[in-house]
Amino acid sequence: EAGVTQFPSHSVIEKGQTVTLRCDPISGHDNLYWYRRVMGKEIKFLLHFVKESKQDESGMPNNRFLAERTGGTYSTLKVQPAELEDSGVYFCASSQDLGGRRLDTQYFGPGTRLTVL
Amino acid sequence: GDSVTQMEGPVTLSEEAFLTINCTYTATGYPSLFWYVQYPGEGLQLLLKATKADDKGSNKGFEATYRKETTSFHLEKGSVQVSDSAVYFCALGGGSYIPTFGRGTSLIVHP
Numbered sequence: 001e002a003g004v005t006q007f008p009s010h011s012v013i014e015k016g017q018t019v020t021l022r023c024d025p026i027s028g029h030d031n032l033y034w035y036r037r038v039m040g041k042e043i044k045f046l047l048h049f050v051k052e053s054k055q056d057e058s059g060m061p062n063n064r065f066l067a068e069r070t071g072g073t074y075s076t077l078k079v080q081p082a083e084l085e086d087s088g089v090y091f092c093a094s095s096q097d098l099g100g101r102r103l104d105t106q107y108f109g110p111g112t113r114l115t116v117l
Numbered sequence: 118g119d120s121v122t123q124m125e126g127p128v129t130l131s132e133e134a135f136l137t138i139n140c141t142y143t144a145t146g147y148p149s150l151f152w153y154v155q156y157p158g159e160g161l162q163l164l165l166k167a168t169k170a171d172d173k174g175s176n177k178g179f180e181a182t183y184r185k186e187t188t189s190f191h192l193e194k195g196s197v198q199v200s201d202s203a204v205y206f207c208a209l210g211g212g213s214y215i216p217t218f219g220r221g222t223s224l225i226v227h228p
Contacts, residue, residue, distance in 0.1 A: 004160060033216075042121070043161075043206060043218035058215070091160065103151055103210030108160035 002026065004109035006092050012115045018080040021112045025074070025094030031055075032075050033095075033106060034067060038088040049075060082116045089113050119144040123207045123219035130197055130226050138192040138222045140181075140207035149211030150174075150183050150190040155204045155221075164192075168211065202226045 005024045013019050025032050034046040046065070047057040051072035060067070064083070069075040079086055093106040124139040142150065149168045153161040165174030170185035179194045190207060204223050210216040 035216075035218075037218075037221075040220065042220050043208075045216050056215075093161075103149070103208060103216045104163055104166050106163075106216075108153075108162070110158060110160045 004092055004094050004107050006090075006109040006112050008112060009110065010113045010115075012117065013082055014117050015084055016081045018078065019082055019114060021077045021079075021090050021114070023075045023077070023092030023094075023109060025092070026096075026107055029094035029096045029107075030072070031095040031097070031106075032069060033093040034075070034077055035091040035093065036088050037091065037111075038085070043091065046077075079114075082114075084116050087114055087116045119148070119209060119214060119217045121207050121209055121217055121219040123205075123222050125220075125222070126204075127223040127225050130224070132199055132226055132228055133196045134226075136192070136194040136197045136201075136224070138205055138207075138224070140190045140192065140219060142188050142190065142207075142209050142217075144188075144209055144214065144217075147185070148209040148214045150181070151208040151210065152179070152181055152190070152192050153206040153208060153218075155206065157203070161206065164205070197224070197226045199226045199228055 007022045032049040037043040045059040048055045049069045066078045089111040091111045093108045095105040097105045120143045151166045152164040154164045165176040167174040167183035173182045204221045206221045207219040
């Protein structure tokens with residue numbers, strides 16, 4: 001069974017540009033989560049999808065970030081326009097459980113390292 | 118809000134040394150506690166968990182005990198191997214808690 005995949009693995013862009021990150025969850029997983037780790041800091045929760053609906057987006061830093069999950073399969077996270085402080089590693093995770101934000105059932109992808117110059 | 122604090126790294130040890138990575142948390146109530154490990158180029162993997170006070174989670178020789186009185190969940194291993202070199206994250210979650218992670222502690226084990 002394929003795990004959670006993320007694309008690209010690395011992205012280097014200039015301030016003001018747009019970047020779109022993609023996450024493909026494990027097939028059949030209704031729950032999809034986005035997290036971010038700024039260099040040397042905590043991994044922060046960004047948002048949680050259940051199928052195509054945003055269950056919780058309380059961690060989204062500002063309106064330059066837009067997450068979508070059309071059709072309830074893969075998800076994209078767009079940053080527009082990117083700022084220097086957006087640099088970090090963006091992780092995606094998915095889970096199958098019906099109970100919401102259980103952490104121990106989440107499978108994590110390898111992350112996308114975003115560098116904004 | 119909820120938070121997790123773990124010791125700064127990197128932690129550098131020789132093979133077969135004893136490992137302790139400290140983790141303390143701040144939260145209302147009694148969250149579940151977790152340790153995750155991230156090997157180079159891979160995603161986070163659940164290493165162990167504890168869901169209530171005095172529970173001990175264990176896996177692959179690692180263990181951690183949920184201490185309510187000290188709000189701690191320190192990770193220990195009696196004899197580390199080179200293959201244990203990775204970044205370790207302490208976290209809390211479960212129920213209505215937003216998943217909350219620490220900053221991660223890099224472990225480097227030398228032969």
